[in-house]
Amino acid sequence: MIAVIFELEPRAGYEDRYFSLAADLKPVLETVEGFISVERFQSLNAPGRYLSLSFWEDEAAVQRWRNQEAHRGAQRAGRESIFAHYRLRVAHVMRDYGLTEREQAPSDSRSFHVMPFHAMKRQAKT
Incomplete structure (x- = not known):
């Protein structure tokens, strides 16, 4: 299992645009083979900072999402105008228990x- 940890901070005035793009992409995301789940969290310490945490069956599933056409367009929009900052971390899940x-x-x-x-x-x- 792969975890994708996407920390982001929209530029001032672009938060609604980010949430709109994310909402538009969610139905597409859910059709990607190997997608497991996604949740978004807001920072308690840094207002305006968010974390999107997604889980995937394997690296091939992450690659399918990364290269999906609508997602590539959103990536471009994010880099060009929406994000003041972002960081991606991709990790293998070593254990999964509760x-x-x-x-x-x-x-x-x-x-x-x-x-x-x-x-x-x-x-x-x-």
Whole structure:
């Protein structure tokens, strides 16, 4: 699994343009083979800064999105007029686990943390 971490800061007056472009691209994004999910977060420390976090099955899926025609047009618009700053980080996900999905948790973590009772009840219902 690949994580794409896209930090961005729209130029003053261009925030609505960014959100409009992102909304237009979302239906296209969801059709890309290998796309898993995307969420956007706003910084609590730096107003006007955002982070888009997407997950992909593999690097080939990221490449399909990177080279998608509508996305290339949005990239151009972002670089030419929308963004004051951005940074992209692309990383392999080493482990993926949560409160009840513990298979990929390190063994020392699994042996130390016992599943909370409320999580055991929820897991038993499914």
